Amino acid sequence: MKNIFYKYQGTGNDFVMVDNRNGQFPKENNALIAKICHRRFGVGSDGLILLENDETTDFRMVYFNADGKEGSMCGNGGRCIVAFAHFLEIIKRETTFIAVDGVHEATIIGEVVSLKMADVSEVKEKPNALFMNTGSPHHVQMVKDLKSFNVVKEGARMRYGIYGEKGSNINFVEANAEGGFDIRTYERGVEDETLSCGTGVTAIALSMYHLGNTKNNTIAVNALGGNLEVTFQENQGSYSDIYLKGEAKQVFKGEMLW
Numbered sequence: 001m002k003n004i005f006y007k008y009q010g011t012g013n014d015f016v017m018v019d020n021r022n023g024q025f026p027k028e029n030n031a032l033i034a035k036i037c038h039r040r041f042g043v044g045s046d047g048l049i050l051l052e053n054d055e056t057t058d059f060r061m062v063y064f065n066a067d068g069k070e071g072s073m074c075g076n077g078g079r080c081i082v083a084f085a086h087f088l089e090i091i092k093r094e095t096t097f098i099a100v101d102g103v104h105e106a107t108i109i110g111e112v113v114s115l116k117m118a119d120v121s122e123v124k125e126k127p128n129a130l131f132m133n134t135g136s137p138h139h140v141q142m143v144k145d146l147k148s149f150n151v152v153k154e155g156a157r158m159r160y161g162i163y164g165e166k167g168s169n170i171n172f173v174e175a176n177a178e179g180g181f182d183i184r185t186y187e188r189g190v191e192d193e194t195l196s197c198g199t200g201v202t203a204i205a206l207s208m209y210h211l212g213n214t215k216n217n218t219i220a221v222n223a224l225g226g227n228l229e230v231t232f233q234e235n236q237g238s239y240s241d242i243y244l245k246g247e248a249k250q251v252f253k254g255e256m257l258w
């Protein structure tokens with residue numbers, strides 16, 4: 001039995017993807033997963049995702065951060081696993097699947113995946129920042145001159161400094177000239193800046209609306225690795241029908257040796 005893996009990227013957030021419908025992947029081995037994700041000693045990725053069977057939906061998504069531990073919801077990973085399920089011919093244009101934060105609906109057209117995210121009922125206001133859970137915890141802070149901002153240093157400091165042992169993903173955002181927003185994210189579990197974070201992009205869009213920085217409920221958010229679009233409905237400070245849309249691509253196929 002060969003240990004075939006695929007690699008996917010969604011706006012530069014990259015994942016090792018394994019078809020684990022036969023249940024043979026040793027997912028309790030966190031050290032092995034961290035090694036596979038390591039960019040020098042392994043395949044190299046921001047995370048590893050297993051596609052597994054589920055009884056009531058099309059498939060189950062099991063997501064591990066690059067540190068080898070199971071993470072909370074990953075929006076870009078969710079978009080990539082929809083593309084993977086389409087490639088494996090498990091789904092056609094539309095799907096419903098289960099992830100750690102519940103059931104998600106999605107559609108795929110060409111290489112563009114639109115993923116329905118969990119509803120957000122609470123936006124916490126912090127000094128100079130907002131905090132919310134879009135499937136994963138996100139701190140959102142506006143900064144000036146995002147391009148030259150030290151995301152790794154500030155993100156690493158705030159990740160534990162403000163949020164304790166459990167930590168949070170830390171997002172920095174600045175309005176751009178096109179009426180959208182630019183984002184850079186420090187990711188918990190990767191412990192570094194990534195090129196894009198889907199649940200973070202979602203948090204940015206809701207935050208910018210919450211703060212009155214835009215009146216649109218379709219918002220373009222540009223990450224370092226590509227552009228995403230978030231649409232949503234707002235009702236008395238609660239957000240529903242949240243969709244994260246953008247490209248998800250298969251970029252590599254190989255065999256893992258362990």
Ligand SMILES: N[C@H](CCC[C@H](N)C(=O)O)C(=O)O
Nearest residue numbers: 071072074075076197198199
């Ligand atoms: N890259 C992911 C976020 C992963 C969340 C993870 N870093 C955690 O907090 O467990 C995304 O596209 O939404």
